[in-house]
């Protein structure tokens with residue numbers, strides 16, 4: 342017992358300081374790798390153990406609040422909160438739809454590391470999952486057959502994007518077609534606007550009554566694509582199970598579910614395809630869009646990428662939107678529960694409660 346003690350005692354002071362310093366820098370390096378994987382509760386517990394970890398946790402919190410989308414999108418989308426002390430909302434980011442049965446998708450994601458690329462790489466690797474149509478030999482089935490995607494300079498849209506001849510988006514049709522996995526073009530194709538993610542400046546602001554909401558951080562012109570409603574694609578059975586659980590949690594307050602049931606209609610008006618997107622735990626910035634009884638300033642459109650079985654729910658500006666204006670849309674018209682959650686949309690035609698329907 343006395344041997345190592347006396348040995349330590351004999352070490353020159355500078356050597357001990359050096360040892361402490363290198364131990365400290367090793368701790369910092371390890372912490373910077375591990376701490377971004379923790380949830381806010383775990384991060385708070387870790388930060389209370391020593392000064393170095395407190396400082397690292399603080400910088401992780403700062404980076405998380407400065408970009409909700411972990412560099413997945415073209416611009417950072419920060420959180421602003423002047424209501425309480427919650428610096429950010431915690432969730433796993435996916436820029437596109439993923440299958441809930443995807444065993445490869447991580448239940449944890451690095452967020453707020455000193456290298457944003459670390460967060461992005463981990464997410465990208467697992468997040469992008471496309472439902473493809475393939476022939477018997479496994480070859481991609483040709484979709485739009487467009488030869489000109491990305492090749493020829495066509496009439497521009499004024500934003501430097503080239504127009505693809507097969508672009509069929511001219512107004513708000515029920516379903517919009519885009520090039521997709523079965524086309525020979527790449528992501529630079531002008532007919533893949535909604536697949537490139539958010540292209541306008543946005544921010545997430547906390548409201549005392551509605552919780553977090555998505556706001557414009559620039560002037561957004563009518564017709565501008567805002568974002569896709571990304572999250573977990575659920576079976577109806579799983580959607581019902583989760584809805585029941587979320588309803589119970591929401592009654593207790595402090596819980597904001599983001600489960601949406603989407604129905605694709607035939608021209609006759611009959612429902613022909615139904616899918617459920619849950620962005621509560623895994624989603625993108627669309628999970629922060631609040632409801633407005635008057636329809637708000639966004640319109641939803643189903644976009645089908647060539648070769649994808651499932652269309653994607655995309656949100657566009659239905660009018661010019663001013664900087665600092667909240668982005669909202671209608672969650673639906675059905676109110677199953679007479680005493681549903683109170684609505685604070687503030688529109689003149691407010692029903693007083695949020696839409697709710699049988700999942």
Ligand SMILES: C[S@@+](CC[C@H](N)C(=O)[O-])C[C@H]1O[C@@H](n2cnc3c(N)ncnc32)[C@H](O)[C@@H]1O
Pocket residue numbers: 430550551552553554596597598599600627628629630631632633682683684685686695
């Ligand atoms: C998709 S989330 C929207 C983001 C949410 N506000 C948050 O803090 O994460 C839907 C939830 O937001 C709240 N919400 C949305 N619109 C609202 C409104 N008009 N009035 C009150 N609460 C609203 C409800 O709790 C709802 O279940």
